Amino acid sequence: MQVSGTAGDLFALNFSLSSPDIGQLIPRGSGAVFINGKMAGTPRKPELSVVLQASNLVYRDHSVAGLEGGFEGGISSGQKFKGFLQGKGISSAGILLDTTAVEISGTFEEHTMLLQLSSDYGKSQLKAKGGYKEKLWQGELYGINHRSASHGNVEQRQPAQLFAGGNSFKLANFCLEDGEGEFCLNGELNTVEEDFYWQVKGSLNGIALPWLNWTQLLSIPVNGVISGQLDAEGDNKEVVSAKVRFEFPEADFEIVQAEEELRHIKLDDTVITGSLNDGRFLGFLSSSMGNKSLLRLSTEIENFGKFSSAGEDLLLTGDLYIREFDLTFLEPFTGYWVEPIGKMDGSLSLSGSLTQPKASGELKIINGGIDLPYQGVTLEDVTFRVSAEEQGARISCEASSGPGKIAVSGQLQYGGDSVSGDLLIRGEEFLLFSLPEYEIRVTPDARFLFSKDKGEFSGTVKIPYALITPEEMTSSVTVSSDVILVNGGEELVEQQWPVFINMHVQLGEDVRVDGYGLKGRLEGGLEVLDQPDSFLAGTGELSLIDGTFTVYGRSFDIERGRVLFTGGPIDNPGIDARAQKTVSAEEAVGDGYVVGVDVNGLVQDLKFHLFSDPFMEDADILSHLLIGRSTSGSSEAESNLLEATAVALGVTGGTEIGKGLGSILSVDDLHLEGSGEKEDMSLVVGKRITKKLYFGYDMNMFSQLGVFRVRYGLAHGFSVETQTSTEATGTDLLYTFER
Template sequence: MRLRKLFVALLFLVLFAVLLLTGTRWGLGLIVKGVNSFSGGAITVGSVEGRLATAYTLGNIHLETASADIDIETFQWAWHPLSLFRGELDIVFCKLSQLTVTLKVAGAAAEKETGAPALVALLPPLDLVLKELLLSDLQVRDMEGDLLFHLLSLSTKFEIKDGLVRVTRFNAESPDIGLEFHGNVARQKDWVADIMGNWRLAGYGFHPSRGAFSLKGAVDSLGVQVSLTDPGEIRVVGVVKDLFGKTTWSAGVDAQNINLEKWIYHCPEIILAKVHGDLTGDFGHYRGHVEADGFWGVADQLHLSSDLDGDGLGIVFATLGLGRKESYVVATGGSISWEKLFSWVADLEVTDFDLDMFFPGFDSVISSQLHSVGDVTEEGLDATFDLRSMQGRFADYVWSATGSIGLTEESVFSHDLRIESDSVGGVALVRGTEFSWENKLSWMADVDLTHFDPAFLHPMAAGDIKGNISSTFEWHNNIPIGEIRISRLAGTLGAKKLSGGGNIAVTGTALSTSGLLLSLGDSQLLVSGELEDSLALQFSFESPDLSDMGDQLRGELTVQGQLFGTRDAPEIGLTVVGENLQAGKEKIKTVQGHLKARLGSAASIDAALLLEDSLIHDFELEKVDVVVSGTALDHSATARLSRPDGELSFLVAGRYTDGWQATISQLALRTTRYGEWAQQDVVNLELSAERAGLQGLCLAAVTQGETGSVCLSGSLDRNEVHKWSVDAELIRLELQQFAEMNSGLPGITGRVDATLTAGGDSQGVIFANGNINIPEVDILFSVADADDVAIQVRESVLRANLQDQRLALDLSLTANKGGALNLNAQVQGIGKFASPLGGCPVEGTLILDKYYLSSLAVFSGYAVESTGWVSSTFVIGGTLGQPEINGEIAVQEGGIDLPYQGITLDNVVIAIDSKALGANIQAEASSGGGHLGIVGSIAHGKDGIEATLQLSGDDFLLVNLPEYSFRVTPDATLKVNKNRGGMKGRVYVSSGLIAPEELSGAVKVSEDVIFLGEEKVHVKKGYPFFLDLDVELGDDVKVDGYGLKGRLGGKLNVKITPADFITGKGELDLLDSTFTFYGRSLDIARGRILFTGGPIDNPGVDIRAQKVITAETARDDEYTVGVDINGLVQDLQSHLFSDPFMEDTDILSQMVVGHSFATSSEEEGNVLQAAATALGLAGSSRLMKGIGDLLLIDDLHLEGSTKDEDVSLVVGKRITKDLYIGYDMNMFSQLGQFRVRYELSRGFYVETRSSSESTGADLIYTFEK
């Protein structure tokens, strides 16, 4: 796992510089930013997605040329460059959308096609496969913005192979004509075509109609079939008989999914889902029956049925019915005729007509009877629509309407249309309303509102309004003259009192009002004056509480202004005062401002704005103070913005003649995070039709103790070639400021010097020179459970030179121990904006010269340490889009230490063989004389970068800690990606030692400190890792600890499940083992540890430990005593046994003290009680009663370690509350000592120990954490 991390770190170090620009979205974005900057505005790209090497998307592209401006909303490209090796150019797709060409040359126009192109044989040197070319919305406009040509879309997919043109798809769409087809054209004896396609044609009052066609056979005898396919699906199959005699015809019409809105101009959306008709006739007469099903808006399940009989003069509908569920419309006696010109007549009966079917959410039902008669004659039009009755329901309001609407050749009018709703309490009476075009356009209307409630418009608009709205207009020579009058407006709106009225007079473009006043609550708007050749308009808005205007508004606001002067030289004056303003989350505590401006030839401005304590788009500002004054020839502006963490201020002075020239001075930036920066010299700005320039922008750090400055200059000649240049410089800039910008960088200290000089034109970069020099830098890393560590790098230099489309890069840096890294690379064919970077060849070398690997400890949290160094050379090739790198790394004069495993990896060698699609790696290392080998690959997969490594070895020292040590021979496969990792295979443990006493892996606290009641720490789940290993123990795996000594053997399958449980399945056996219990050695007659697939830390145990007493030793018959331990580790059960039978007290006594319990002393009884407790036999009442009869003590316990042969039995008696006396005897050395402990206060106590060999005292302090 750690070797993989080492490899990944080295790989990314090598590939970072060459892959960053071409293989990442960030790199593409950086290149685009450079293009935007270097082109000086001639080329700009707004958004970037993807990679140059494979596929990418550019958005909001703007190109400026001498003859035209080109804007492209989206450009997408993808291709397979490897197909060139097959002699084939394979383009996946090329997509352009929203492309607008605005011509700059007068008289330019789009060329029109004069006919279909001639068919020629195509014999290109390479086979061509174009999978998708898509151009959407191409517009060509002239200098005035008029549309010259509009291509809605063009899409094609074709290939040319072996003289055969196979068009898989061709589609071209313009507003009037469309063509789509596919098929083959081949040259045999004659040209032979097999093409099927669709066509579209617009005009004649219809939306574009689409059809299908087919062309089959030889070109001079081509079969053609045509049908209409859109809108909907219409197919007409008919027979024409006796074409040159008495011709008759019959036809069947079938249609599906016809949208009349898309077929007929000004028709609402009516969908005929299915239509069938049978018609017969001749050239003068036809008859038949038509049935149709469809929907109108959301009105589904509509059914139309009609019998019709027509000729050249009209159509009579014997019956015409339209129904939907319970709603229906029936027309009787209906006909249309064009005998005179055009006339119609119909009686309509509407029953329960639900408007919701056409206007979703519009809860209204109408029933009505009306009669309509109309004639269009040479004298004009005369039609009436009589509403005999109409009743309806809108939401919960019932309403009715009566009246009539008249229509003539010159006007449409109504004099008696009354709409009312008693349930709402409102009436609208429309009287004297007419729109006429007889001699001149004129309009008149008079509407009275009574108890009108506009709540149906919006719940917040609920109220009770009455008033009158009237208007009269006439158009004289296309000049409107008239007046709109609002009078007697009164009532409530949104629980606020509403009142007002006024008039607006219109004469052409002149407006005037004697006074327009609207009051809502305490807020008031007043407008008066005129806008004619001379301007004299006053307006004011006063609101002591903006909540009158809406629930989201708060505060007090007053706005007063006037518009005066003339139309050629208008002037405006405005003052604004507000307090505690709020609109949603946006807040301004106070605002004050004024504006006095004059437009025209003598333009001038005098304005000021002051905001205090504002919050705008979550951006907090304590104060904004802006002042602008002057004329076009001499103007200036000052600005000061302050926040809790800093302040920005500057002064701009300028003049405008043929262009704008300005200077920026007194620019100062003061922040608590980045220090203080001040402008060094005056900055000159220039912007005109011919040139744009910026000179002398330099900001220098002025904070005490900090240095550094940033300078920028540039120019753009806006001529035909758009030459540009840029100069930038960083001087002694503190690197620490980059780490403080929340950029995710570690803490860095040091200074950087950098220069950049570049120039070019609209086609690309012609030359560029750049240098970055960092004399020394310290990178501070935070390491868990340790002090921060600094990595030092000295003399870092990057040089770049671009000339003649060749970029040379030279990077060198020196580490703190003298090791060096050098990168030398050249990229060919770079610099042109139109050339893709992904295909540019790259070659170079990366050299590591005695580069020490000590920094690995920091990156790994000291899990990996190294004192060695590497000297390696990597060869770089390929292209920027698909780079290649090859080389080998060997660690010299040291190894790689893994302190958490207690081993050192020696003879570490890593070889990398990289290709365009991935890399092959080989690695070797030794540990403890054993060997480990890794062979694998790294490639791009569905989850990003994926690595597959095969691990093999022989007698490899994997772990070497005091508590355990293992040598292994692995044969496993490791697979990792960004989402998960896993290992599967086999591991043979040839030898090992398990000696658990106090496991390492954490910093130990002094033995004098005791923690009481420590809580568990819950660790958040991290990177998911899956394990499936078959582990086999060899003959030399030993265990020695807790009195157990012997060999361990067996096989075990270890898994890590998706729930992060470590499980085991198999069996481990204790072989040739003994167990020392209170100084007495017991033989392990049976020792099995069983794993059944559950958690590995809770296996089953079946152990028998026994002692055989020979007849000679027993001075009697031979007997055996011992203990059986069974159950799960977390719930073990112990049982004493003997052969022949003995009481438990005698069995325990024979095991521990070596003789019968009957002859045991009081001191031995203490030992037996402790032994019974250790074996879990304290719950045996008979056993504990027998032992307890020997004792009269308060305390009995064991101390020490069996491994170190330092186990002591401690017995004691508390004499008083604070005084304790005890005696302990070492079970191995048989040395005894007395101890006396006296409790002081506040956690302190004194303890003395005295024996035949030594005497001592300790002062001990206890505390809880």
């Protein structure tokens, strides 16, 4: 910094400041600042001329990319002056401004000011005129406006009076309007030593609710208008008194659900009022959601208004009343797996504190229930009761589904920032699933303990009735709940709320399966154990009683059918089964016989073994099982079926069977295609006529539907295939490549 010149009865001073890094002068600051100026005149009438340039200024979380300014004129009473300050790239407390400009001119007693701002939200302007009189700035704010291509325009309706200086500040008749709505504000602040007193009055008239989104006061998109009034006063310690009233004739909230589906929550005739006197706040809310629904809340809070009050000191009492509350209002919050339908009636009494409220009362769903579409059931006669206690609440919930009911009761405990609970779940013949593939009723007697750290299920679930009729099932691989996902070389450990399961599942007398050609009744039970760091495991045994198995038009008796769970993954149990066909001497027109297959091993590694009485070769056993007679005299298609079945099952001697059958067949392609689990397994027989031309025939082993295929190879890996059956005809363009 440099200063040169003379000072006395006349000033003739030149000064400059050159700081490439202002951080040397201001701790935690940075940037470059350059100032040049001069002072002239007399001590009583000094005149100043200053030029400012700065760049890349940073102080804590505030920054300015560029700054220019200047001032010229007198700095004492009666002297004229003018000045300006322009900034760009300004960031402060999360507010970003592209440009800022301030201009001022006049005298201390009478001057004008202009402030202009531009940002992503649009362009704003403020004008002021006034001056210092009796140690108080008195003047008007006028010409205020905000212009935005996306948010519309806001204009000041009339000049507002502003008084500031010393120990007081006052703003009167400050009003803005956007052509449809209006906002007005009046306020006053007075200080006495270390204390201050304030008063504020405001009003809203038809203000568009989207302004809450544009100003980032609300993240959920909303449409509608708001009107209201606010009148409050207080000091630096408390709000002494207040009155507030807001009205929302219509409000439409937009909630984005999964898969970007947009849902709307609409409120009609909503009114919010509040009053505060002597530390006692009275609040009231009333809203309807159409269809005569009504939500009404009244509250009273003691010790309210003091800025130093803790939440637990604000004692709460009140009532919540619900009449014909439309449950579709809750759909955006419940997801696709839970769809509330119908309406709700009820009332709750409120107590406790503002940070730990308590509720007692009853809620009941009428003319509807809770639809669980993924389970195919609707919970009806739903009733919810809650009773407040000292450190929590007792709750109970009842519902019916199908012919049965379920009841949940228990206790919730409040502690710190979390909630824990102990719930009992009991029911009888409760319809849990009702889907085309299966219908299951349960009689639970279980317990659910939960806290912020974990959840625990234990108890017994009886299944008195189940009908399992699968049409299409997909196989799955169970993974541990603490699986580590690898993404681009980075290990991502999936964090979940841990749930422990220790349940006994007992099958009743009416649990049946009818699918994939398998019919019978299941009985038995198993212990199901699940821990976050392990697989879902099972211990126990299920048996198939009076079972039969039908495939390719042939029916077999299940003499022995056991599913064994020995503590391993529940989706890979052991199988011990025997399916056989007993043919009497009369049916055989000769000696009777028994043929069958034993199935043993784990589900993911099953072993098949053919047997007969009296003894037969495996080829004859398989022939008797599938086509009802020995291999001699079998047609070509029947022989193909035997070969493919033997290979697919991996039965002992399957290769020899293939050799024997293959010697009498003139085909190039013979295999099974599809999955027996999905009942779409087909025998494929094909013959390659030329290098490019292929003929094939598929026979579905379940539906008996035949499909004739013709494939012709084109160049560069492309081929054309036609498929013709009694039900449809189609053509595919195929591309094949090797890697």
